Amino acid sequence: MSAPTSVSFFRLYPCPVCGVSAALTFFDGGQAPLAALGWPRSTEEAQAMARYPLDFVQCTACGHVWNRSFRYEAVPYREHSNRMFNSGSLWRGHLAELAETTLAMLPQCPCVVEIGCGCGHFLQAPALRRIGRYFGFDPNGQAQAQTCFQFEARLFTPHEDLPRLAPDLIVMRHVLEHFTEPAAFVLQLAWAASRCAKPVRLLVEVPCIDRVFSTGRLADFFYEHPQQFGTESLRTLLERAGHIERLWHAYDGEVALGVVRLGLPAAWQERADAAARFAQASRQAKETIGAQLAQLATSGQRVVIWGGTGKAAAFMHYYGVDGERFPCVVDSDSEKVGTYVPGTGQLIRSRDELKANPPDVVIITTQWRAADIVMEMRREGIAAKQILLEHQGRLIDFWHDPHPYALPPM
Ligand SMILES: [Zn+2]
Structure with a gap:
């Protein structure tokens, strides 16, 4: 075996099948x-056709080959549907065998969906032989009259159509090689x-x-086949x-x-449920802490916000800690003193100002360094009647409520 004449370049294009960014020329x-899908009507028209880039790269990880310069918009699927030649005798044998395979995996009275069904040539085979519900989706296909299946001239939308139809089988024959993001679509189905x-x-x-x-x-x-599957990439x-x-x-x-x-790993489903709970809790937290802050603002107590940039600014953004109700912001970092809180605009002051003018309440906006701030207050002789921080969707008392940011044992 001879060595390649030039080394394949390793480029950072994400593989549309496995997602690894290690593509080879x-x-x-x-x-x-x-x-x-061009269908020119004359020699002149054929020779004058627009040209498109064929820049095939291969994934180092899964071996998938794809045209990294493909643009779906360049292919006029709407004007010309993809016509599959189904008449070769060996090919007809393959189709007949696949129809048998399909019937063997279907229950009595099945529901079958074919995505990208074209004229429904394949779907007719099981539909004519077993009573059930059959649906063919193709935004560009043309169903023949009096078909034995329901034709939908549109794209199949997994999160809407799949739960509604609850199919036993989804068929995608000679479709995925036309997609820009085949793995993303298949994951939506799963x-x-x-x-x-x-x-x-x-x-x-x-x-x-x-x-x-x-x-x-x-x-x-x-060009029309931007995805080129081998056994391993499929x-x-x-x-x-x-x-x-x-x-x-x-x-x-x-x-x-x-x-x-089709299905997702149990850990993914658990994460999805946890993400939904987090999203719900984040909305609740904004309401709860917003109400606590409103109460503090009208309590007549002197409230100081400790922390003015980064996570502190994020805290103030999420909970609406405006400069009108909460004008006093301090920071441990002397380099931040004299700058302003992004978004809400308070001047960031030195924590030393608190020594002569002690606050009633300090709100620590950055939980990750809460213990350091409390030790700093102690060391600098800055006293406050109450120290609050955000935990589990509400402001809690640093000294009296349970939380994971406690001071280290002395
Ligand atoms: Zn790959």
Whole structure:
């Protein structure tokens, strides 16, 4: 084996399948017109077609190949649907076999959704043989009259359509190679399916480029196929969407297929629930602490805010600590003295001013250095009747309420 004549460059483009930013220079195809969806009407029109960049890179981690210069807007799917040639005898054999495979994994009276169904050629096979609910989605497809499935001339929206239809099977044949972000879409399916009460399977079929590596052929690389899956990159994609039940090849290895039972890891679902709780609690905290601050502002007590920039400024922003009600802001850092709190505008004063004019209440805005501030107050002889800090959505008393920022043992 001879060494490569030039070293592949390692570039920071995130892989649309696994997300790793370690792309290798793979194939510079120059500029070429649309190959499958241009439909020129004359030689002149064909020769004058717009050219688009074919800049294929490969992911070091999962082996996926993609056109990093692809722009979805450049492809006129709306004017011309993608016409799949389904008449070759070997190809028809593959379709018939896949129809049997599909029927074998469906329950009685199934619900099946095909995303990017075109004219519904594939979906008709199971629909004609088993009673059930069948839906074909394609914003550009044209369903034939009197079809045995319901045609929807629009994009499939996972978080809306999947819970509504609760399909047993979602089919995506020769669709993902056209996407800009295939993993993002498949993850949306997995997310929506994890909210369904029943198992949802996804059947995927894509052109497979395993043979490209052994034959060196270039014809697979055209603009309308920005994603070029090999077995490993398809496996990587499907692993992220749930449990792979089957991964195989058909049509002499030219297409790769996979069936995955959609779902997310339990830890992801727990995190999603926790994030929803945090979002809810953050809204509640703004209300609760806002009300506590309003009460302090009208209590007649002298309130001092300790901390004027960074996390302190964030605290003041979130809870509306305005300069009118809370004009006195001090900071431990003498370099910040004389500057102003971003957003709310209070002049940041030296904490030394508190020695002669002690406050009633100090609000420590930065929990992470609360213990240091309390020790600093003690050391500098700055007394306050009460020290407050934000904890679990409310202002609590540093000395009397439980919290994790206590002074270290003496
Ligand atoms: Zn990758």
